[in-house]
Amino acid sequence: MTTTDVAPGRSKLTRGRLPGFAPWVSLAVALVLGAAAVAVPGFTPFGWGIASAIIFAIVYVAWSRAVEGGRKAADKLATCLVVGAFLVALLPLVSVIWTVLVAGIPGLLTPGFFTTSMNGVTGVFDNRAVEEGGPVIGGIYHALLGTLMITLLATLISVPVGLLTSIYLVEYGQDKPLARAITFFVDVMTGIPSIVAGLFAAAFFFLVVGPGTKTGFVAAVALSVLMIPVVVRSSEEMLKIVPNELREASYALGVRKWRTILKVVIPTAISGIASGVTLAIARVIGETAPILVTAGFATTINNSPFAGWMASLPTFIYTQILNPTSPSNPAPSDQRAWGAALVLIILVMLLNLVARIVAKAFAPKTGR
Amino acid sequence: MSKRIDVKDLNVYYGDFRAVEGVNISVAPRSVTAFIGPSGCGKSTFLRTLNRMHEVLPGARVEGQVLLDGDDLYGPGVDPVAVRSHVGMVFQRPNPFPTMSIRDNVLAGVKLNSKRLSKSDADELLESSLRGANLWNEVKDRLDKPGSGLSGGQQQRLCIARAIAVKPDVILMDEPCSALDPISTLAVEDLINELKENYTVVIVTHNMQQAARVSDKTAFFNIAGTGKPGKLIEYADTSVIFNNPSEKATEDYVSGRFG
Numbered sequence: 272m273t274t275t276d277v278a279p280g281r282s283k284l285t286r287g288r289l290p291g292f293a294p295w296v297s298l299a300v301a302l303v304l305g306a307a308a309v310a311v312p313g314f315t316p317f318g319w320g321i322a323s324a325i326i327f328a329i330v331y332v333a334w335s336r337a338v339e340g341g342r343k344a345a346d347k348l349a350t351c352l353v354v355g356a357f358l359v360a361l362l363p364l365v366s367v368i369w370t371v372l373v374a375g376i377p378g379l380l381t382p383g384f385f386t387t388s389m390n391g392v393t394g395v396f397d398n399r400a401v402e403e404g405g406p407v408i409g410g411i412y413h414a415l416l417g418t419l420m421i422t423l424l425a426t427l428i429s430v431p432v433g434l435l436t437s438i439y440l441v442e443y444g445q446d447k448p449l450a451r452a453i454t455f456f457v458d459v460m461t462g463i464p465s466i467v468a469g470l471f472a473a474a475f476f477f478l479v480v481g482p483g484t485k486t487g488f489v490a491a492v493a494l495s496v497l498m499i500p501v502v503v504r505s506s507e508e509m510l511k512i513v514p515n516e517l518r519e520a521s522y523a524l525g526v527r528k529w530r531t532i533l534k535v536v537i538p539t540a541i542s543g544i545a546s547g548v549t550l551a552i553a554r555v556i557g558e559t560a561p562i563l564v565t566a567g568f569a570t571t572i573n574n575s576p577f578a579g580w581m582a583s584l585p586t587f588i589y590t591q592i593l594n595p596t597s598p599s600n601p602a603p604s605d606q607r608a609w610g611a612a613l614v615l616i617i618l619v620m621l622l623n624l625v626a627r628i629v630a631k632a633f634a635p636k637t638g639r
Numbered sequence: 640m641s642k643r644i645d646v647k648d649l650n651v652y653y654g655d656f657r658a659v660e661g662v663n664i665s666v667a668p669r670s671v672t673a674f675i676g677p678s679g680c681g682k683s684t685f686l687r688t689l690n691r692m693h694e695v696l697p698g699a700r701v702e703g704q705v706l707l708d709g710d711d712l713y714g715p716g717v718d719p720v721a722v723r724s725h726v727g728m729v730f731q732r733p734n735p736f737p738t739m740s741i742r743d744n745v746l747a748g749v750k751l752n753s754k755r756l757s758k759s760d761a762d763e764l765l766e767s768s769l770r771g772a773n774l775w776n777e778v779k780d781r782l783d784k785p786g787s788g789l790s791g792g793q794q795q796r797l798c799i800a801r802a803i804a805v806k807p808d809v810i811l812m813d814e815p816c817s818a819l820d821p822i823s824t825l826a827v828e829d830l831i832n833e834l835k836e837n838y839t840v841v842i843v844t845h846n847m848q849q850a851a852r853v854s855d856k857t858a859f860f861n862i863a864g865t866g867k868p869g870k871l872i873e874y875a876d877t878s879v880i881f882n883n884p885s886e887k888a889t890e891d892y893v894s895g896r897f898g
Contacts, residue, residue, distance in 0.1 A: 516734040517737075520735075520798070523728035530752065530753070635785070
């Protein structure tokens, strides 16, 4: 064989390669064939997407096999599977956000949505709003207030308990029977259904305070039952990754163990702990069932979490959908519920954002 | 400031395992003593018993006496935390506190113990400690920058400054140069020679040239085999250990014939 046999830009070391436009050609072919395939039973966008994806994978991989060989074809197949799995996972998220945005924005933009409660809002107003085209009155102020207060209280209870537990596990436990028992029960607690946590709090206050005790504080206790294991787990992991060298460095300076933990270990891990706590809050802020059985639901503003029933966003959504203010005209109630749902999603997104900012702000500095 | 160390019949155990057996040694004040020997022979373990740092590991315990100017470190009622403020330690890898600035790192030993310190006293201690560690000129313009931004050699000298800021009597160094390049190593070795003026320095090293360069006396540790306890084989002036050792094992080790 002489070198003249080889095309320009090719050598004995080069192999066949798919042209750069191959994915796009495959995609176009797949879209056309997919449309044809689903046209027979009846066209739906969903079926079209599924059929196209399958045909794309077949065309692309077969083409690659013909031109590039088996190893590259296997690589392309794996890429198709990974991207496909990612798209499948993303689909519900995008769908949920889209639906809530579309349905929730009208409610959000209603005047007084954030500043008024449902106090005195009856079916009469809703009927009038639908029949005469007036604005939908009533808002989520009471529910937003309740959610913020209950979650704040739950955080105030969970963070000290959870953080101290994880400090015991990492710094003092050393695989003692007590530490192993705590780890086991924390794992069990992670799996407690939220309604059971709610019933626990309700029953506990029934015994201690009296029958029918339903307040925001009881709900906060129920939520902290759900929150504590998450806080323990995340802070435990964060404390574990603090290098032992730092503890030893501190001990070698003649610093006591508790001051070492307080001044060296926790500051080093604080960014991870703080973002773990924020994610734990995001986890419980949308709980419905435990709040329903512990704080009830209210249509009026209740400023005290220690007396009287308290509204919250999830229970507000639940009651507005299930028992519309005006049974004959549920549209205004739907609008308020979707608006509240959007607010809840925004809250969770904000919390995630806060977690990232907090993690960044507290992270050990490395600059020169 | 500087104190002498006398060790009598020291055995160190991890649980049931005897890691170091029957050590007797006397370290003079204002001197540098080097511990050499193969890996796993117990020299680091023994070093850590000199300020009770080995107790950080679960199951570790000691039999025998360690006397610091006649006071037994292992006597009843002795607080290990108090021991460690008299016997400072520098570790193999530089470990400045990542959350603290250079200034806070140096003052950590004082501040973490919540001793009150006026601004002028703190500045004075900061400067004298950093000067003592030959680091002042390199960092005086960025005392509020994080300590982890320094180079490896500077970080190690920062750790030495941190150790001398608590004004110990003895400074233990556990392979302080093994993570450093030759130039930083030289800087730390020069520093060790200066520290000798005021402190008793004990250093563990794998580098025999380093032991020969910096130490007045050298102790050779060895181990009979895996699972056996480490022993002190020979302890003498550095020149004797390297030129005219009395034990065959020492001669084999320092001449590179084994280990």
